[in-house]
Amino acid sequence: MKVFGKILTFVLLISFLVGCAAPVATKAPSVDVPATDAPVIDVPATDAPLSAQEQWLMDNQLGQYDTGEQDWDAIEAAAKLEGSVIVYANSSKVAKAAEIWAEKYPDIALEAYDLGGDDVLSKVMGEQQAGLFVGDVWFSSGGAELVGNVIPHKYVWRFVPSDLSALVPPEYTQPLLMSRFGTTILAYNSELNDACPVSNLWELTQPEWKGKIFIEDPLNDASTLSKLLTIAYHADEMKAAYVALNGSDPVLDDDTADAGWLWLKRFAQNAPVPQPGGDEVDSAFATPGMTESYLAFTSYSNYPDVQDGNLVFEPCWGVAPVTGVQSQSYLGIINQAPHPNAAKLFMRFITSEEGRDPWAKFGTYFADTTYEVPDGQKTLAEIQEVTWFIAEQYAYDNLVQARDFYLLNLGQP
Amino acid sequence: MASLEASTGETFVSRLPAKARRFLRWVTTPQVVLSLFMLFLMFYMVIIPLYRMLVTTITFSENDLRYAQDAVIGQLTPFHWLRMLSSKISMIMTYEPLLHSLTISMGATLLSFTIGGAMAWMVVRTDMPGRNIINVLATVPYIMPSWTIAMAWKVLFNNGTTGGTPGILMYLTGTPPPDWISYGPLPIIISSALHYYTFFFLFVSAALMSIDSSLEEAGELAGASRARILSKITFPLVVPALMSGFIMTFSKTMGTFGGPNVLGVPVRYYTLSTMIRSNTTISAFGDAFVLAIVLILFSMTTIFINQKIVGTRKSYETIGGRGFMAQKTKLRNWKGLLTTLVIIFQVLIAVLPLILLIWSTLMLRSGDYSIGNMGLAHWIGESDVSINSGEPGVLRNPAIYKGAWNSIKLSLYTAFFTALLGVVLGYAIVKGRGTRLSKFVEQLAFIPYVIPGIAFGAVYISMFTKSVGPIPPLYGTFALLVVVSVAKHIPYSSRSGVSAMLQVGRELEEAAAVAGANAWQRFTRIIFPLTSTGFVSGFLLTFITTMRELSLIILLVTPTTAVLASMTMRYIENGNEQQANAVIIILIVLVLIGNFIISRFRGGSLKKGLGM
Missing domain, CATH: 3.40.190.10 (Periplasmic binding protein-like II)
Structure with a gap:
């Protein structure tokens, strides 16, 4: 039948299209593991040109270049040049923190997004896998996936503001700085x-x-x-x-x-x-x-x-x-963040007394051991006696x- | 694509001139061009996602290393299929939930058929007063979030088996209702049916309306008995409407989440969509997609079997040149009683939940129904630590306005493109009616309907983080939300497009063609003006559905693209249920306003949007 011939021709045409698109589609699953390349890039001899990621780490003293010491005047000046900072958070209270920030740093626009833990995770994963560097600060839990997936892939980097390092026990800064419990x-x-x-x-x-x-x-x-x-x-x-x-x-x-x-x-x-x-x-x-x-x-x-x-x-x-x-919830700088200095400044701010104030209520703890809990709440030390830390x-x-x-x-x- | 066709065409021309010319003529007729165009679009929007799902189920991904010994990333493997279909967990993870899903869907469909059909008959074929009110109220449950009725059920029938305070029934009678009334399949079926009966109501009432009594009278004159008239004339004319109602209700309940979550989870009555989510939350996408494909296959099979039993879908021209008269059954003494019953029923399932919702947003502390506890704190209150842990009122949250604007924008864009595609699809399918290409396009257009929203989202997120063919990476853009929403709503639009197009008699276009009008002129001057009501109606239906859609876009929403529906989710996650309810009310109000404005244009209505 003629119609059949037409359909057949048509199917052939479509399969041409499939042919064009199929390689993309079959390759796509490997999108899941782009970071496997990253460790390889770490190895080359020093005279080879640095990868974008490596250059970014070096410029911003993160990763292996992190000395733990920071020049906050320089960071603040650089942050003002950057002009804005984008935060992915899992708490709606971040909006309140943003108001305090706006008074303190009117020159640096804080875009704080309250996404919820699952969405911060899928968003950062999706962006990084696509090579889109949009967000600056990870301010969220992330749980098992963060430790098992995000950090091994180097999607988020550890950073501890220097004025905090004396107040926070080192175990609360690994693998990332913990913001609250x-x-x-x-x-x-x-x-x-x-x-x-x-x-x-x-x-x-x-x-x-x-x-x-x-x-x-x-x-x-x-x-x-x-x-x-x-x-x-x-x-x-x-x-x-x-x-x-x-x-x-x-x-x-x-x-x-x-x-x-x-x-x-x-x-x-x-x-x-x-x-x-x-x-x-x-x-x-x-x-x-x-x-x-x-x-x-x-x-x-x-x-x-x-x-x-x-x-x-x-x-x-x-x-x-x-x-x-x-x-716990973590704080970290998202890989190849476009505003790394503003991100650092935000991390120092949000762990300070005024920045964390929106969360300072009954039942919440901070990694900063000087924090005094409200009346009637067990102290961090007391509650750790009777709980286990999530594995x-x-x-x-x-x-x-x-x-x-x-x-x-x-x-x- | 055009160049590809042309070049293929040319080689054919040199070899087989006659056949090629015939082919060329065939391929350049408007409906074929449009069919091919739609196939191309749906290839990207439907086939590739399905293909990607399938590939994920048969390859090892990095996440599988956790639980699949000696898995090699990227290697082909039957692992996920074997695991889901024939391992020790398959009974509990696949088959039982599948049975539950089918039970709920069949039950809810039958029940909605009964409720919707009976109400439609009363409204259309009797002299019942207050029909306009009934008509309006019938669409309200569809606009509301699906879990509101489930929540109300819990308030009424909680028996304490799963904790909480006793429900109203137990409070009044002193004895707890049995478990099968409080939880599990029966209440899920009832609450879903009460939510989705709108489909049957609208379909059947439209079909009944279109039956000219003269057809039945003709039967009577020919000496047929009442039963024979009913079975040979009336019923066949309603069958296509029943079929559409069946498809819509069945596939909606198959993928539904709200009711099973509230009424099923506490008694561990899990459905397939719960299990899909269970797997996506722990990044077991291979397993999740196996379940999604099983769900799709079963939905399609059920619909196919149903189609075979009822007979192939026929179409009847409903617009005729002559006068039109429908005889109404006189209700006599029953009038008052039936009207009261119907109105009470509608108030119970549409108005009451709405009032409760509004009331809950006015309560300063949840659960305290006294007048002294009422206020506008959840709406316009400033941050006050004694209320809702210091969360400011929703109208003070700047993100709400942005979300509302995003919602409106998304719904308008989606509705526009969907309605446009609907008209194109309608033209392509109707004009090519009877050909295999037309059938193929029509069937393909139906597939998105049975793909669960969450699975759709999960595929799109992985699909559009990299460029696909000529399409740049769309992730994080507003366009992606529009694309996925349009793709998901193609089935609706194709329905409304087809039925709008069916009403335009062939002779009109033929007359224009004889007069020398080309395809474009015929479309813009004749077809489109005549079907613009269908366009507006498809627009309206998509607008409403997109406005409240959550599962579809939840994975794709990003900070800048957050919509209202995803914001209710955020409030709920933070334990601020009253604010979440306030956002839902904003959503309902926006939908009602949209409904009002859009239906002003060219007499479009929700009813016509459903393809009637």
């Missing part, structure tokens, strides 16, 4: 209980708490999953806690390499109730006027809602081995396995 804690309904009804994380795996623990759905929230993985990561401490509770060593299953993963398995089997978000978790276990007692993993910074009378919960401070997991690299390496493992065991007998 949030804490996820186990908490109980304080209207129905005088004290926390559990004293050991292993109790969460016992039958009386089956289906009675609320958690932000680890299936859809990589950060919650990372926190559970942090507990699994501390296998020895979890083993000791098991012994303290039961008086005997835990019996491992075939699919659990250590006591940490055994806890994760038993926890999942005990059918914790997932909620789509943190607010849903809070209203599920700590709404005033409830009749049944539940436990939940919630954020310490939600405690002001308790002080205001909107929620009724208290943290389970005495739980062995820990009450929760601490996570980001471990989490990144095990996210997929842990998600599968959790899902397979979820609510299973």
Whole structure:
């Protein structure tokens, strides 16, 4: 049939087009790994012309050229020449910080974008992979992906303002400067209980708490999953806690390499109730006027809602081995940022007392050890006694396995 | 492309003159040129994304090194397919969620058919009063965010199984409603159906309206029984409308997120779209795209089977030269009761959620419904630490204005290009009706409908960070948002374009051709003026849908391109739900204003935008 011939010709024409476009398309997956070239560029002898990235690092004393010393007059002068700075943040309060900045540095326009953690991540990754250098400052968490993906690819560089280095313990400046800490804690309904009804994380795996623990759905929230993985990561401490509770060593299953993963398995089997978000978790276990007692993993910074009378919960401070997991937001200079000096100036500003003021409220901590917490809040040292620091690299390496493992065991007998 | 065709054409000419000339004549007819042009566009907007998804599922990427032993980056592998379809997690990650998705979609579609169909019949074919109000209210649920009804369900029927305070029902009766009422498939089906019944309502009422009673009377005169008239005349005339309603509702619920999230997650009733997101959040894109492709295949198969059962879609000319009379069934004593019931129903699902939404933005502290707790702090309040952790009111947030402007701009651009493509598509498909090329274009135009928005976004982000063919890297530009939105809405526009074009009789264009008008003149002087209502309607529908679209562009939005819908997300992430609700209200108001203004032009309406 003639029509068939026409269609055939037409298909041929289209396949020409496909032919033109296909090479681009097949090559494209390699876009995912452009930074593999970068280490190679580091190696050449000194007389070879420097790569753009290397030149940028040298000009701005970052990376291997970072001496830790800074001439702030020079930086400020250079920043004024640059005229603006672009910040990618995960907090809407950055808008308030921008107002303070505008009074202090009227010559340097601060474009602060409140994107949310996931979007800061995908934006920086996308830009860097495309070789588009737009943003200056990373002011966001990023979690496991930051440690496992962004930093190895050299998409963000470490920088510590010199006046801060005396105030911040060195461990809080690796791999990037930490700006503030949030804490996820186990908490109980304080209207129905005088004290926390559990004293050991292993109790969460016992039958009386089956289906009675609320958690932000680890299936859809990589950060919650990372926190559970942090507990699994501390296998020895979890083993000791098991012994303290039961008086005997835990019996491992075939699919659990250590006591940490055994806890994760038993926890999942005990059918914790997932909620789509943190607010849903809070209203599920700590709404005033409830009749049944539940436990939940919630954020310490939600405690002001308790002080205001909107929620009724208290943290389970005495739980062995820990009450929760601490996570952090980072500050760093985005690779080949167009305004590196303004970026440095912003980092010094946002870690100073006036710059960080919008965040200085109950439940939040800063890496700066001189910060005094509000009344009634545990100090950073105190809260670190009862929490673990999030194990980001471990989490990144095990996210997929842990998600599968959790899902397979979820609510299973 | 033109040069390519020409050169290929020339070689053909030298070898096979007769065939080539026939081919050349074929290839230069307007509808074929337009079809080819649309194919070319859709090649970029639809085929390449699909192709990229497919490639991602069969190659190892760097992220896979974490969990695939001895993976080599870039190597071809069945790994993701095997993992998703035949490993120990495939039951729980693929098949069960797929079953859930299908259950919800089928259930919601049937229920919306019942609700929408019944209401359409009452409005069109009875003498029920207040039909205008019912008509307007019927479109409100579609404008509202899909999770509002799910939230309302929770407030009514919470039984405490998943914590929180008891729902209103439990409070009144003292006994908790059973789990199957509070959570899981049934409430998801009901809340989705209440949200999407608008499609069936609009489609069926338009179809019923277009049935000339004289057709039925003719049947009666010929001695057919009432049942025979119904089955042989009325029903076949409504079938295309039912089909369209089925497709729209089914594919919408297949990819929907809001209801399952609120009512499904707490009882671990996961759907395929939840699982896709679960994989994208941990950068397991290979796995995510396998699930997305499974979702697409199942949507298409279901629709295909349905099409086969109902019979191929037919078209009926609805514009005739003669007078038009539809007989109305008299409701008699039932009139008052039915009208009240319908209005109460609509108030419950459209007006009440809206009022609750507004009320929540007026509450200084959430959950306290007393008058003393009311104020405008979430709207115009300055930063006050005692309210919402010192977050200033939304109208004091400069980003809101920018976001609103971006939203409007995006919706207008998208609506314009989509409507334009719609007219072009309509012309190409209708004029070439019956040919394989036309069918192919029509089917291709439908594909974006079944690609989940989030998957679309994920592909576009990787596709447009580098230049593709002649197209420069678009990432971070506003143009990309427009491109992805236009691509996603091609199915809508092709529907409205086709149906607008169907109303223009062939003889008009033929008459112009005889009088010596060329293709361009015929299009600008005859076709376009006659179909401009369709253009405006397609414009309106796309405008509304783009305004509230989130999942599609969430991955592509950048600081300078943030839109209102993505800002609600930010407020929610920061725990400022009331401000988020305020932004949603702004959005609804903008949509209503847009709806009002746009429908002033040439009598376009949402209804016509749906292709009727």
